[in-house]
Amino acid sequence: MSIFHKILHWLDDAAYVWRHELRQVLRDEGVLLFCIVVPLVYPLLYSWIYNNETIHEVPVVVVDLSHSQQSRQFIRMCDASADVRVACYAEDLDDAQSLVSRQVVKGIYYIPADFATHLNRMEQGVISVYCDMALMLTYKAIYQTAMAVSQQMGAQIQTRLSGNYTAREDLVSASPLDVEEVAMFNPQGGYGTAVLPAVLMLIIQQTLALGIGLAAGTARERNRYGDLVPIHPCYKGINRIVWGKALCYLMVYAVMSTYLTIVVPRFFSFIHMAPWQNLLALMAPYLLACVFFGMTVSCLVRYRENVILLMVFVSLPLLFLTGVSWPQSAIPGYLQGVSWLFPSTFGVRGYLRLNSMGGSIGDVSFELRCLWIQAAAYFGAACLVYGHQLRVSQRHAQERLAYLRKKREVRKLLKTKTSPSV
Amino acid sequence: MKILKMNPIYFCCMVVFPLLTMLFFTTLLDSGVPQEMPVGVVDLDNTSTSRALIRRLDGFQSSHVVARYASVAEARHAMQENEIYGFLYFPKGTTDNLLSARRPKVSYYYSNVSLAAGSMVMKDLKTISTLGSAAVGQATMRAKGFTPEQIQTFLQPVRIDLHQVANPWSNYNMYLSTVFVPGVMMLFMFLISAYSLGMELKSDRGKEWLAKADGNIIVAILGKYVPQSIVFLALIFFYEFYIYHVLQFSHLGSWGYIVLLVVLQVFASIGFGIFIFGLMPSLRMSMSICSLWGVLSFSLAGSAFPVMGMDSPIQSLTWLFPLRHYYMLYQITVFNGYPLIDAWFHLVALVGFTLLPWFVVRKIKNAMLTYVYIP
Numbered sequence: 180m181s182i183f184h185k186i187l188h189w190l191d192d193a194a195y196v197w198r199h200e201l202r203q204v205l206r207d208e209g210v211l212l213f214c215i216v217v218p219l220v221y222p223l224l225y226s227w228i229y230n231n232e233t234i235h236e237v238p239v240v241v242v243d244l245s246h247s248q249q250s251r252q253f254i255r256m257c258d259a260s261a262d263v264r265v266a267c268y269a270e271d272l273d274d275a276q277s278l279v280s281r282q283v284v285k286g287i288y289y290i291p292a293d294f295a296t297h298l299n300r301m302e303q304g305v306i307s308v309y310c311d312m313a314l315m316l317t318y319k320a321i322y323q324t325a326m327a328v329s330q331q332m333g334a335q336i337q338t339r340l341s342g343n344y345t346a347r348e349d350l351v352s353a354s355p356l357d358v359e360e361v362a363m364f365n366p367q368g369g370y371g372t373a374v375l376p377a378v379l380m381l382i383i384q385q386t387l388a389l390g391i392g393l394a395a396g397t398a399r400e401r402n403r404y405g406d407l408v409p410i411h412p413c414y415k416g417i418n419r420i421v422w423g424k425a426l427c428y429l430m431v432y433a434v435m436s437t438y439l440t441i442v443v444p445r446f447f448s449f450i451h452m453a454p455w456q457n458l459l460a461l462m463a464p465y466l467l468a469c470v471f472f473g474m475t476v477s478c479l480v481r482y483r484e485n486v487i488l489l490m491v492f493v494s495l496p497l498l499f500l501t502g503v504s505w506p507q508s509a510i511p512g513y514l515q516g517v518s519w520l521f522p523s524t525f526g527v528r529g530y531l532r533l534n535s536m537g538g539s540i541g542d543v544s545f546e547l548r549c550l551w552i553q554a555a556a557y558f559g560a561a562c563l564v565y566g567h568q569l570r571v572s573q574r575h576a577q578e579r580l581a582y583l584r585k586k587r588e589v590r591k592l593l594k595t596k597t598s599p600s601v
Numbered sequence: 602m603k604i605l606k607m608n609p610i611y612f613c614c615m616v617v618f619p620l621l622t623m624l625f626f627t628t629l630l631d632s633g634v635p636q637e638m639p640v641g642v643v644d645l646d647n648t649s650t651s652r653a654l655i656r657r658l659d660g661f662q663s664s665h666v667v668a669r670y671a672s673v674a675e676a677r678h679a680m681q682e683n684e685i686y687g688f689l690y691f692p693k694g695t696t697d698n699l700l701s702a703r704r705p706k707v708s709y710y711y712s713n714v715s716l717a718a719g720s721m722v723m724k725d726l727k728t729i730s731t732l733g734s735a736a737v738g739q740a741t742m743r744a745k746g747f748t749p750e751q752i753q754t755f756l757q758p759v760r761i762d763l764h765q766v767a768n769p770w771s772n773y774n775m776y777l778s779t780v781f782v783p784g785v786m787m788l789f790m791f792l793i794s795a796y797s798l799g800m801e802l803k804s805d806r807g808k809e810w811l812a813k814a815d816g817n818i819i820v821a822i823l824g825k826y827v828p829q830s831i832v833f834l835a836l837i838f839f840y841e842f843y844i845y846h847v848l849q850f851s852h853l854g855s856w857g858y859i860v861l862l863v864v865l866q867v868f869a870s871i872g873f874g875i876f877i878f879g880l881m882p883s884l885r886m887s888m889s890i891c892s893l894w895g896v897l898s899f900s901l902a903g904s905a906f907p908v909m910g911m912d913s914p915i916q917s918l919t920w921l922f923p924l925r926h927y928y929m930l931y932q933i934t935v936f937n938g939y940p941l942i943d944a945w946f947h948l949v950a951l952v953g954f955t956l957l958p959w960f961v962v963r964k965i966k967n968a969m970l971t972y973v974y975i976p
Contacts, residue, residue, distance in 0.1 A: 209885040217893065227915060228900050234910035253759075280939035282929075298758060301751075305760050312768035313932035314907050315776065319720065322763060329759040336758040355699060356734035357706040360727065363680065365713035370906045373716045393885070484799070484888055488614050488792055491892040492785055495899060496625050504905070505773070506686065506718035509635035511628060528683065535714050538681035 189419055196423025197430075200394070204427065207397050214390035214428075218382055218435045225378050226447040229371030237320045238266035240275045240284040247295030249332070253306065256328045257288065262320035272309075279311055286310045286321040298336070316370070364536045365450065372449050376535055377503040377527045379439045384469045384523045385494050387432060391424075391473035392486030402572075417566045421558070425470045432470070436462050440530065452537035460540055461529045464550035468522035471557035478564035501527040522557075525549045611797075614789055615832050622785045623840050627848065630774035637665040638718055640726070641676050641688035644669060648696040654733050658689065664725040673710075680712050687711030687722040689729065699737055707733065717773070767853055767937050775850045779931065780904040782840065784924050787870040788895035790833055794874030795891050797825065798965065799884030807969030818966040822958065826871055833867045853938025862930055869923045869954035876954075879961025882968035898924035904932075926950040 204210050239257070243250050258265040266284050269275035275287045287309040298304040308325045310318040334353040341352040365372045440458055444451040480486045499505055500518035507528075510518070518524040529546035532538040540547070642655050659666040667685060670676040676688040690708045698705035709726035713719035735756050742752045768775055801807045814821035841859055844850045852859070877894070878887040900906070901915070902924040908916055919925045926947040933944040941948065958965075 209889060212886075212889055221893075224897070225900065228911055229906060230912065231910050234907055237909075280933065280937070280943045282933070282943070301754060303754050303760050304758065305762050307762045307764060309764045309766055311937065312765050312771065312776070313936055314904070315771070316905075316907055316910070318765070318771075322761075325761050329761050333756075333758040337755060340755065351702045351704050352738070354734055355702065355704060355737040356730065357704050358727075358730040358734065359706055359708040360723070361708055361710045362713050362719070362723070363677070363710050365716075365719070368713050368716065368719070370716065370910075373714060374906075484796060484884055487888050487892050488618075488789075488796070491792070491896065492618055492622065492788060494896055495781060495785060496622065496629075499626075499629060503715055504717060505629065506635045506638055506715050506721075507683070508638050508686075508718075509632060511631070514625070514629055531714055532681055532683065536681050536712070542678070542681045 189416070192416065193419040193423040193426065196420055197426045200424045200427040201430070203398065204390070204394055204431070207394060209393045210390050210397070213386045213393060214431055214435075217386050218439060221382055222375075222379055222439055222443045223446075225375060226371065226443060226449075229369075229375060230447060232367055232369030232371050234316050234320060235261055236264040237262060237286070237317045238264050238284045239286045239288055239321055240267045240269050240278050241265050242269050242272055242275050242287060242289045244292040245290045245294040249295045249298055249304070250290045253290065253328060253332060254288070256331065257324055260324045260328065263324040275309075279309075285314065285317040288325065301340075371447070372535070374503060375447075375449055376444075376531050377498060377501050379443060380465075380527045380530050381494060381498055381501075381523050383432065383436055383439060383466070384472070384497075384521070384526065385490055386435075387428060387466075387469045388473040388476055388490050389486060391428060391470070392477040392480060392490065395474075395477035396480065396484070396486060417562050417569060420569070421471075421474065421561050421565050424474065425467075425561075428470045428473070429466060432466055436466060440534070444534070450535045452535065453533040457533050457540055458530075461526070461533060461543065461547065461550075464547060464554050465522055465526040465529070467554040468550050468557055469526075471554060471561045472522055474561040475557055475564055478561075478568060497521055497523050500524055503527065503531070519549070522550060522553050525553070611793070614793055615829070616836065619786055619789055619836055623782055623843070626778045626782050627774065627844070630777055633770060633772035633774045634663065635717060635721055635773075636663055638663055638722055639667040639685045640664045640722055641668045641670055641679055641685040642666055643671075643673055643676050643688055643690045645693040646691040646695040650696045650699070650733075650736075651691045654691075654729055655689070657732065658725060658729045661725045661728075663721045676710070680710075686715070686718045687726055689726055767851060774848075776904075778844060779850065779936070780902060780924075780928050781899065783837070783866060783927060783931075784895070784899050784902065786833070786837060786840075787866065787898070787924055787927070788892070790867065790870035791874040791877070791891035791895050792888055793829065794826065794871045795878040795887040796884070797829070798875065798878045799887060802882065802968065802972060803884050807972075811966065811969055818962050818969075822875065822962065822965070826875075830867050830871060833871075834863065837863045837867065852935050854935040855938075858934040858941070862927070862935060865930070865948070865951040865955070866923075866927055869927075869951040872955040872957045873923055875965070876957035876961055879958060879965050882965065882972060894922070895924075898922040901925055902928045904928050920950065923951065923954050926954075 204214060241254050241257075243254065254265055257263050265288075267278055269278060269287075272287070272289060275284075275289070278284050279287065287307075289307040289309065291305065291307070294304045294306065306325065306329065308322060310321050312318055337353050338349040341349065343349050343352060362368060440462065441451070441455065443449075476489070477486065480489060497518075500510065500514060500521070501524055502510065507515075525546040529543040529550070532543050532546075533540075640658070642658075644651050644655060655666060658664055668679065670679060670688070673690055676685070676690075679685050680688070688710055690710065692706065695705045695707060707730055709723075709730060711719050711722045711726060738756055739752055742755065747755070765771055801810050810825075811818065811821055814824060838860075841863060845852055845859070874887075874891055877890050881887045881890065901908075901919045901922050903909075903911075903919060908919050908925075911919075929947040930944045930951065933939050933947075934941055
């Protein structure tokens with residue numbers, strides 16, 4: 180056979196495996212759920228949850244013992260701010276605390292009786308802020324609003340005291356240095372914008388691993404000997420099995436990942452700065468790495484339900500290891516080492532930098548290189564485990580064949596033994 | 602029933618994986634607050650004033666000046682390459698303009714792509730810029746002969762006295778490990794309770810199992826879940842002991858509340874798992890639903906992004922998630938130490954989740970007796 184024919188034959192076999200796998204995927208409702216329904220619905224659900232991005236109008240209670248013009252000005256300014264709403268007034272701190280306890284408000288502004296007296300005596304006036312620390316975002320809103328209002332009131336008092344002549348002089352004496360704050364890449368400080376890209380990328384990896392694992396489990400259970408690899412002339416080489424199966428999932432996930440990385444961010448107008456060429460350059464190695472990772476994992480589990488137990492619980496730790504919610508520089512070294520085993524770590528970082536921060540391919544070259552290395556390594560691992568599975572199923576086939584032959588011989592023997600007596 | 606514990610997957614999911622998760626979160630967040638995060642500087646001014654401010658920034662606990670860049674474009678590039686989280690920019694002539702009261706502009710840039718890192722770096726950069734501003738006023742006033750108290754009062758007439766109730770260090774470990782680890786535990790309990798019923802069906806032992814309990818499904822279920830709940834209770838009590846006693850997480854509520862919370866957590870999750878299996882007596886569907894539900898509950902618990910910030914349909918949806926009620930009960934009674942009556946709704950909800958299997962026991966019995974497992 181010429182080399183051309185060999186290649187053609189190889190392609191033919193791989194295509195058969197591909198078709199067979201696809202049919203299996205479409206027939207198994209568990210796989211369908213994880214490979215089609217979850218990637219379609221979950222991003223929408225998560226985007227909806229985080230759609231409001233930030234919180235506004237956090238309710239607070241005010242304990243105003245000062246009852247002065249200055250204290251009322253402070254309360255009015257806080258109430259007018261975007262993040263805080265003065266929901267109630269309380270007589271004393273105990274009263275206010277019971278409101279926090281009943282979850283009516285999230286914090287307390289306490290203005291002591293001598294607040295205005297201090298200010299008028301040209302001493303520091305102190306306002307106490309009590310925050311419910313169960314929620315970091317409400318704490319930040321309550322505290323930062325109080326800080327901003329106190330600074331603004333302070334500036335007004337400063338200009339009054341300075342005895343300046345012009346507006347410019349007032350400005351200079353209140354703030355000699357003009358400070359500009361620029362929040363880059365996520366200017367509104369939105370929670371969804373920060374977390375969602377990571378969630379989207381993680382969904383791709385987790386559903387792929389779950390889908391492949393479930394499909395492998397089903398194949399094992401359908402098989403008479405509990406083998407992963409069926410006995411069929413097309414399933415005789417490791418490479419063609421691995422590539423055939425991988426092509427099936429790549430086909431499904433080419434569509435899914437386009438939807439996840441391009442369509443969903445546009446639906447909910449999350450930041451999307453990367454052109455499609457850059458995303459393609461990232462997603463190609465990421466998908467390959469994920470598919471081969473899933474295939475490697477799928478060979479390690481015996482029952483198909485066990486893959487759910489294994490993969491689901493790692494989702495949350497993996498999200499933390501990507502460095503989205505907890506800064507990468509603060510992750511201990513050995514955990515960083517563990518995180519290098521999973522494609523999601525590099526996939527999420529690369530996607531964030533390309534799509535949310537508008538980086539170029541050169542900026543994520545390290546991540547891309549790691550993803551290609553992972554894809555190659557997991558391809559090798561998948562080949563190894565599938566080679567093992569192939570040998571096991573061939574051994575089973577031979578045992579069965581030997582058993583059948585033996586049976587036939589025994590039957591023949593019995594026939595020859597019994598026939599003379601008759 | 603105890604023979605069932607021979608399957609290695611039970612051991613893995615009930616002991617090994619939960620322990621790994623506990624260890625993972627508590628070590629990952631061990632420092633409590635991120636420290637020494639890399640920031641950069643673009644100092645075109647390069648005077649003793651700007652250098653003093655940069656030294657001060659480096660001295661802060663959570664910031665570490667790792668690099669100086671020649672231009673803003675270069676610093677932005679470094680941010681895109683994930684080398685720094687933010688940078689401070691002094692334009693040329695800042696000090697000159699400052700001394701001649703021409704009000705120069707100083708900017709700080711930070712990346713909010715990682716929210717925790719962004720807000721920490723922002724806080725430091727903001728403080729430094731304010732200090733720079735105050736330093737001028739301070740020097741002028743000192744030259745004019747004001748007392749330190751007078752200077753302090755002039756620079757900051759209204760002072761905010763912050764009280765961070767129950768977590769004065771704003772320790773992220775106390776804030777995340779107390780919700781996410783129980784969440785993962787709940788996930789395991791959902792899955793294991795659905796899995797153990799499903800395996801009976803799959804390996805066709807259902808009739809035998811019912812026969813052991815003399816055909817009484819309630820006795821059968823109780824018998825099946827007693828050993829499991831004992832293992833989970835022991836595990837979670839160990840975790841609570843570890844975080845509150847060894848790691849010294851603060852809790853204003855008493856140990857009685859902690860015990861109550863743990864017991865409710867275990868029984869509500871197992872109840873929920875059985876209920877889902879009862880609704881869909883198929884191993885793979887019930888486990889898939891349990892896992893999807895469990896993963897969603899981390900977002901809908903509302904511990905990171907508050908429920909009050911979500912749309913109202915989602916707000917009502919959160920009631921269906923046991924972790925949400927667990928979190929509310931935890932933060933009201935254990936974390937803040939408020940009276941239990943203020944969390945009565947969530948207490949009732951968790952008890953309700955425990956009793957949910959009541960509605961489906963007949964269906965489970967029916968399934969065990971008649972259903973045949975189809976792969």
